[in-house]
Structure formats: C-alpha cells, structure tokens
Amino acid sequence: MAEKKTESMNLVQEIFLYFLAGIRRTLLRFKKRKKIKEILTVYYMEAKSARISGRKVAWITSGGPVEPLIAMDVIPVYPENHGAMIGASKMGTDLCETSESMGYSTDLCSYARSDIACATVNGGPIGGLPRPDMLVCCNNICGTVLKWYEVQARYFNVPLFIFDTPFCHTGFSEEVRRYVRRQLDEYVLFLEEACGKKMDHERLSNVGKLSLEAQRLWQAVLDTTVNRPAPMSAFDAFYHLALIVTLRETREAVDYYSRLLERMNDRVARGIGAIPDEKHRLLWDNIPIWHRTRWLSEKFASHNACLVADTYTSAWCGSMKYIDENNFFDSMAEAYTRIYLNIGVDEMARMVLAMVDKYNVDGIVMHSNRSCKPYSLGQYDIAKIVEKERGIPSLIIEADMVDERSFSESQVATRIDAFMEMIKAMRQ
Amino acid sequence: MTRLEEFYEILKDPAAYGRKLKGEGRRKIVGYFCSYTPEEIIYAAGAHHFRLFGTGEAVHLADAHFQAYCCSLVRGALEGALAGHLGFLDGAVFPHTCDSIQRLSDVWRMNVKGPFHLDVVLPVKLDTDSAKAYMSDVLHKFRSDLESRLNITIGKEAMQDAIRVFNRIRGYLGRLYEIKAEHPGTISGSDLHTIIKASMIMSRDRLLEILPDIVTDLEKKKGQGDKPSGKRLVMTGGICNHPDIYRIIEEAGGVVVGDDFCTGSRYFEGITEIKDDPVAAIAERYMIRPPCPAKHAGLFTRAGHLVDIVREKRAQGVVFFFLKFCDPHAFDYPYLKASLDREEIPSIMVEVEDQLPSEGQLRTRFETFIEML
Ligand code: SF4
Ligand code: SF4
C-alpha cells in the first residue's frame, strides 16, 4: 500500500516536472545568455519526467559512446556528473558513509560509492537520478565503472551493455579495432531491442557532426588560455565542462560554447585575466577536488598564480584526431578507445609535456586522488619526467574528489604556500 | 629433504630459486602476474614462467612510484623488481585485469630494465562471441610476440604437449583439493597452500615428477588417524599470500575445505581441450573458468559459483579474505555477502594490508565466528 502511494505521488511529481520542463525550455529559448545551471536544470527535469514523455533513460559512463543514444531519442544520464554535483554541494561524505554501511569499502571510488548510496535513498542535490531503463558502461576510463554498473544493473534490474575498449599500453592494434568495431554493431542491436525501433544512421551521423563541433569549440575555448593573462582558469573550465559531458551532441552545447569562445576572445583582446594579477601559470592534473574548488582557486590567486590548463577538461576532446567526420560510426571505435586515461603512463606524460609547452606553465599541481587509481597511479612518474625534461616542479595534493574526510585544509595550505615560494624563487 | 620441504624451501626465497633455475640455463625465465597468464604458451616456448607475488618486505623504493592507496601486491612486486631481486628474469608478462595492475605494467615498463615486456590486454567481458574471438586473437598475438622476443617458433605439437602438461598438473592439484575436502585431516591448510603457490614458481617438469607421489601418499593416508577436524569453511578473495591464516583458522576450530582464490582453485580449475587450434582452446578455458571480479561473466556468476562451492564442499561458513585497496574484490563483497545471507550461509570478512593483522586479534575473531556456526 505504502509503495503504491509513493508510486502515484511520483507520477504526479513527474507530470508536474514534465510541464515545468516544457515551460522552462520555452523560456530558455528566448534568453540570449543562457546560464549553464538553467540548461542543466531543464535537462534534469526532462530526464526525471521521461516516463511522461515516453522517452527512455540510459545511464552512461562519462567516456561512453553517447551519440547512438541521442540518435535513438534516449536521454543519457551521467552518474559521474551527478557524483561531481554531489561533491560540489558537499553532500559526498554523508552518502559515502551510507555506502559504507551497505558494505562498500572506504577505499573505493567515491563517485561510485555516493551514486550507489544515492540510488537507494534518492538523496543528493537533485534528489537522485531518474531511474534508468538501461545501462551503458564503457571501461575506457577505468575498471571501477564495470563493477559500479554491475551493482546498478542488479539493483535496478535493467539491461547492461558493456562497451569494452581494451587498454592501449603502447598503441592501438588491429585486433582491438576489430573487437571494438564489432561491439558498435552489438551496441546498435542492443539499443534497437531496448527501444523497439531501428537506428537511423543518417541521424547518427548528424549527431556525430554536432558532437564533434562541440568538442572543437570546447578545445578552442580551452586554447584561449595560451594567452597571457589567461582569460579563464581551470576552475572556470571545471564549471563550463558540464555541457560537454552531458549535452555535447546538442545544438545548445554548440551555441553555448560558441558564445563562450566569443567572450573569451573578447577578454583576450582587452587583456582581462582570470585573476587580477597573473604572475605564475600552473597546470592542474586529475579530477577536481569538487568540494574545495573555490577555496583552491582563491588560495592560488592569493599567490598571483593562475591554473591556466588541466588534463581533465581536455580529456573530452583529446581523441578528436581519430574521428573521421565522413565516417563517424566506424571511427568511433578508435576515438573511444584511445582516450586520455586509456593509454600508458608514458604517453600521458608526453601529452602533459605538450600541454606544459603549449600553455607555458611554471609548475604542475597534481591531485593525488585516492578515488581514482587509473588517473593517480603513475602521477609520480609523470612528475619526474616533466621535471627532468623541462625542469618544472610539481606539487602533489593528497585528497579525494568527493569524500571530504581525506582532505586536510591546513596541511594542503602549507604545502601550496611552500610550493609557491619555490616557484617564485625559481623565477628570480 | 622431503617433498613438502622442497615446496617450503622455494617459497622461503622464491628469488633464490629463480636465480638457481636461471643458473641451470635450460629455460628463459618469464615473470608473470595473475592467473590469466597463458602459461601453456610460455612453456611451449621453452621458457619457464615464474609467478611474482609481493616481496612482503617493507616498501621503500616503490614509494617513489605508487601512492599508499595502491594494493600491497602491486607495490610489493614493484619493490622486488626495483630492489634488484628479480634480475634473473628474462621478461615479464602482464595480463590486463584491474586498474592497479594496468598501471603497474606501465611503471614497470618505464623503470625496470629487462629484455622484454609483454602486455596481454584481455577482454573485460567473457560472455559474448566477439569477446571470445578477441580473446583468441590476443593470445595468438601473445604467441607470436613471444616467438619474436625469444627468437623461436612455437609449433602446434609443442603447444598441444604443453596443454597436456598443464592439464595433468591441474588435475593433480584438483585432486589434492578433493582429498582435502573429503578428509580434511589428511593435509594441513598451510601445506596445501604452499604446494599450490610453489607450483606457480617451480620447474613444471620437476613439479610433475613429485605431484603424483604426493597424491598417492595422501590417498593412502586419508581416512587414517584423521585429526578431529574443525568446522568446514570456504575462503574467497584474490590471492592469499599468508599461509599462517590456515594455521590460525585451524587453531580456532575451523578447517578450510575449498576456496575461490587465484592461489587456489581459480588457478587450476577447467581443463583445456586438445584442439587443432591450441591457442583458441586456451582462450576457451578462460571464457569458462571461474572469473576474476575484474572481468564480467554475467551479473550473478560469481555469487552462484561461491554458493556452489559451499554446497559442494559441504561448508558451514565462508571467509572473505581481501587485500586492502583491492577494488574489484571490494566491489563484489556486498553482493556476494547478500547472496550468502539469502542462503543462510554465515560469513566473515578479513582485510589485510601486506601483513596479517595481529594474530591474537585474528584468532579471537575466528573463534567467535566458528563458535557461532
Ligand atoms: S575510478 Fe576514476 S575514472 Fe573511474 S569512475 Fe572513479 S573517478 Fe571516474
Ligand atoms: S584475482 Fe584477478 S587479477 Fe588477481 S590474480 Fe586472480 S585473475 Fe589475476
């Protein structure tokens, strides 16, 4: 009985959300300077009222092939983006504790832990994610997502598609290409079955074009920080990133980033920097410490240091070079396999070196993120390579992107101060 | 030296044994991690495969490469290599499983000088046709990589012979486990563990000389003068590097009659068929072998397998034995435990870093658990 009641309450809520989403979308259409928050709100409202609009919802990993979902009218939802929101709203520690009481170890990825907990209590900043009709897990970022999506597939009892992108220690082989390419066909079949209709390949190729356009624009936005002073910082990029993660294949994202690019170019032309007096330029490595982004940004600004670039936000456009615009579908195999985290530490180091040169940085700030082993294990070697090749020092900050319990503000502050003193001394 | 002492001797200082083998100069020595290493191919290449475990020593050198939140197996293995204990290796093989092993391979390749380094990037799924085809492709590639590194060709007969050798070894190890389950008093838990673990290191030809005798001896001994054996337990986890745990469990009134470990039944379960394409046959075994949690073979496969072992071995409880910071196993724990709870099978979870927690503390926990059974 109680269950029935909540069920009908949910339905009322969803109908309400559905109409509200419609109104807000219309209003948004007339607005010239849309804010990311407004766009995301409409997106989540639509996703949460998907049952009313008759659309399906798929949960997908951040690096997963989303374009086929869009071409099938499925609403993609990103638990990792949700994890970032949980972290930024400082609700992570509570949810992590809930997952621990469910038997999950504190050493596991905190995106996974908070999402697994959130699904059972509908907590977090947006009251939980909409229930999935299917799960799409691509392991190009880590092995954690495989385990996490298995947990959710058991919990929600929905079909799980695993898009397996073998790790590229030293290169990309023909066997891998064949295997991943075959899985693209399996993926389409999976979606056709789940949605009860055929894939429209022309539509898919158009979605692919839009996605590529958004990625190009995003890279162009990030590129504006080669200027001195940088018109925006990595902390701004963490904020603007949300659309490239969740809505990269939409006209909205393309419009948003076009305007953002104009704005940044304008700031460059007028010599306006992200911080008042940019003296030192730094590179950020790893996922943001979501619960401390403002604090960190202010802390570095107090030393006149601007984090001008990062390895994280550029990961969403790092494998653009493998995309063939005229054969989007086939080229997805390579593009989705050779992304930043799915390559060897030495290749990652080469990419970091290239960023050091491109953005002309004086130092690297590495977030040693106990949640994320594929991103963090190997950082020490990257730091050593950069030090050796370019004479540039690194600061390692021990933390966790969501779980605040692994963060000691005073300790980190002391280390940042010492590091900045060193950078200042080096420049004299 | 008795046969058992020979196993203990090897495990006391595996590196010394490795150097000795190397000195004999008959086979190139290839270090490997993980039970998904295609040992038949290495053996058929005329090389010797040598399982690398953590050193168990304090980690200093590896600290410069890996954070403290990396599992002790990975940190310990790198420590051993950086400390120069593994100079006898002619190469190393890294099957892809978890995120930590994946990065170990990179850091090893970049920092440990050795003649060759091979990655075997297995599929993560084990339950689709395309994954099966890819698994076979990867193993074929491994074979040709090995051929070029060792400058030899591996013929079909050599492969089939190797498969026979390993089927026999696995058969004997499996038989030892059966004897243990039938008459737990016949062989102690730590002796059995030592045999299994040493068998991943010692010369496989020598192993095949002694295993049959050990099995025959135990067949004779079984049933006679059985020590009063304790409550029957099954252990599950990744690898177990701690022979003492068996003694502690036995002293607390339990006896381990089966496991789902890579230093246990996952290592020897499943026979490889003799086929026209021997490499494809090895791939097939990997697709059906009890899976590692870093692989996907269905949503309920591991729980089903665990419950089956408990039933088959007539066990009364389960010990989860995990290495701290081991993600794949930690993720499976709540669901495995829930599956056991549903079947009313009690369980206990022990997590270790590189050393066991204090013996007194462990003993008390086991005593309480075993009493409750
Ligand atoms: S382990 Fe790292 S890459 Fe994987 S989900 Fe967690 S944060 Fe993301
Ligand atoms: S638990 Fe997995 S990774 Fe570890 S040895 Fe076994 S198969 Fe390999």
Ligand code: SF4
């Ligand atoms: S499976 Fe676990 S114990 Fe084995 S290497 Fe990976 S993290 Fe370490």
